[in-house]
Amino acid sequence: MPVFNVDQLESVGKCIFQAVGAIQKEAEIVAGLLANANLTGHDSHGVIRIPQYLGFIETGHIVLNNEIEILRQTKSSAVINGNWGFGQVIASKAINIAIEKAKSTSVSTVTVQSCNHVGRLADYAQIAADQNLIAMLTVNNHGAGTRVAPWGGSEGRLSTNPICFAIPRESHQPILVDITTSVVAEGKVRVKRNRNEKVPEGWIIDANGNPTIDPNDLYESPMGAILPFGGTVGHKGFALSMVVDILSGALSGAGCSRESPKKLGNAIFMTLFDISSFVPIEEFYQEIDNFVDWIKSARTAPGFAEITIPGEPENRIEQKRRKEGIFIEEQTWQQIEESAEKVGVDLGPFI
Structure with a gap:
């Protein structure tokens, strides 16, 4: 089973994307963020996406080296x-x-349309947190990717509709919340399929609305669906998903989830808060430290050694993978090798 360091994975992606015509800067941004997703344990948003992106480039879905336009x-x-x-x-x-x-204005909101898959939202929220800003980001699938069933439904009507928050801290990594409003991101089901593993109960249903642990049921025709998060109270995840769809789709002009959208992509909603416009930054940092200390002072439940706050698990996975390397399942690496060969890139130097 292949094991790599983060620099190797970034170099693989960079070479492949440049081979199909991406300029160096764009190839570096995309490859770097994909590799970073693997580094922090989010393999569903990592280099597993390289073959998918190449397919999008081939079909013209991804337009290389294009400029954005402020509408x-x-x-x-x-x-x-x-x-x-x-x-x-x-x-x-x-x-x-x-x-x-x-x-310059204390609070800003930016929305984006006509955008392809952005990867892991936390990476962008972290950029804002590093500038002493609180960040909130959401995306939908530009009206497409409707793999998530509504509460009480048996077929997909929503995308996974993630929501992300980043809250900076003075001497610690930011508090990072990056979650789908579905039980799981679609890419995590894809990882299970590539590893020939079953998915946990409660993740997906088959085309007849019955619970299933076979990841292939999500992809085979007729397709199954991912469930909204919340289990027996999944109406809460469903409600939040609708709000994310509206913020991302309706405010950007990309549109909400619907039948037969023109393209699959990510429409983005982001709002940032300049902390110093509300309270002195030192006071804010002290308040967050006190709050985290209070949370962590709770007695642990049976089966738990400690209480971790959002972002800590990823930080620890990153430290571990920097030391031990990043495992890429055989099927995923084979798909990457096939993609590289197709565009004339020799991956021998990276193995």
């Missing part, structure tokens, strides 16, 4: 047309625009 803006807001470039490139530009506006 409308105020001092504190903007609506961006990504012109169907790489999602990671578009989202990186959008978060920097939002940061600049938040620093």
Whole structure:
């Protein structure tokens, strides 16, 4: 089973994307963020996506080296047309625009349409947190990717509709919340399929609405569906999913989940808050430290050694994978090798 370091994975992606015509800067951004997703344990948003992106490039779904366009803006807001470039490139530009506006107006909101898959939302939220800003980001699938059943439904009507928050801390990593409003991200089901593993009970249903642990049931025709998060109270995840769909789709002009959208992608909603416009930054940091200490002071439940806060598990996985390497399942690596061979890239130096 192949094991790599993060630099190797980034180099693999960079070479493959440049081989199909991406300029160096764009290839570096996309490959770097994919590799970072693997590094932090989110393999569903990592290099497993390389073959998928190459397919999108081949069909013209991803338009290489395209410029974004600001459709409308105020001092504190903007609506961006990504012109169907790489999602990671578009989202990186959008978060920097939002940061600049938040620093001058206290709060900013930026939405994005015509954007491909952006990868892991936490990467962009972290950029804002590093600038002492609180970040909230959501995406839908540009009206497509309706693999999630509504509460009480037996077929897909929503995308996984993730929501992300980043809250900076002075001497610690930010508090990072990056969750789908479905039980699980579709990519995690894909990872299970590539590893020939069953999915946990409660993740998906088959085409007849029956619970299943076979990941293939999500992809074979007729397709099954992912459930909204919440289990027996899944109406809560479903409700939040609808809000995410509206913020991401309706405010960007990309549209909410629907039948027969033109393209699959990510429509983005991001709002940033300049903490110092509300309270002194030192006071805020002290309040968050006190709050985290209070949370962690609770007695642990049976089976738990400690209480971890959002973002800590990823930080620990990153430290471990930097030491031990990043495991890539055989099927995923084979797909990457086949993609590389197709575009004339020799992966021998990376193995």
